[in-house]
Amino acid sequence: MNRRWLGWAALGLAVAATVAFVPPLLLPGEGGSAGLSPAPPSPSAFWVSLHAADEANLRSGARAIDCASCDGGRRVGYIGGPNTLAIRVAGVPTAGERTLLIVYETQDPRTLKVAVGDGPVHALSLAGAGDYLIPARTSLTVFVPAGTSWIRFFNDAGDAPDINRIELR
Known part of the structure; x- marks a missing residue:
């Protein structure tokens, strides 16, 4: 039972760390809950x-x-x-x-x-x-x-x- 509890605790810690350190994924056209929007392309950006x-x-x-x-x-x-x-x-x-x-x-x-x-x-x-x-x-x-x-x-x-x-x- 202790091993199972440790496994769930490790998973919870990993999810919390991911939420804390990885920015949310914003798709083009989405404002997202964080209020971030993609930066407009530079006028000289061309590829x-x-x-x-x-x-x-x-x-x-x-x-x-x-x-x-x-x-x-x-x-x-x-x-x-x-x-x-x-x-x-x-x-x-x-x-x-x-x-x-x-x-x-x-x-x-x-x-x-x-x-x-x-x-x-x-x-x-x-x-x-x-x-x-x-x-x-x-x-x-x-x-x-x-x-x-x-x-x-x-x-x-x-x-x-x-x-x-x-x-x-």
Whole structure:
């Protein structure tokens, strides 16, 4: 009987501690009994994840390739020389510097050039994971104007890595 009483006491203590130290869960649109409401998003808060193989993107010579290990099951390859990829980013609330994360695949070291709209060209020397089936990631800071813009991926001097997806934060 003592063991059972100890078990119930421990459970009661755990529930009391949880109530005392864990804030209540408030779902969007609920005021909750605590009178808390979610903070409004910052006007500059913006995050988007886009797949390179999306049909809305512009590919000049580059083409979508099936890829079992890629997000979304496809990536865009054959970028380089005259072949380019441009990914449309819409709904950016305010202009400013953002972090661009690029998920790519390459077997050999390659150079990737990136430009947002008519902005400066960023040249990245990427080694990758040494295999087209192993995604790698890199990031850089870019200036993104408010509204809609295009992020171009190219290498006019040689082959570029394949692009799987991007995130813009």
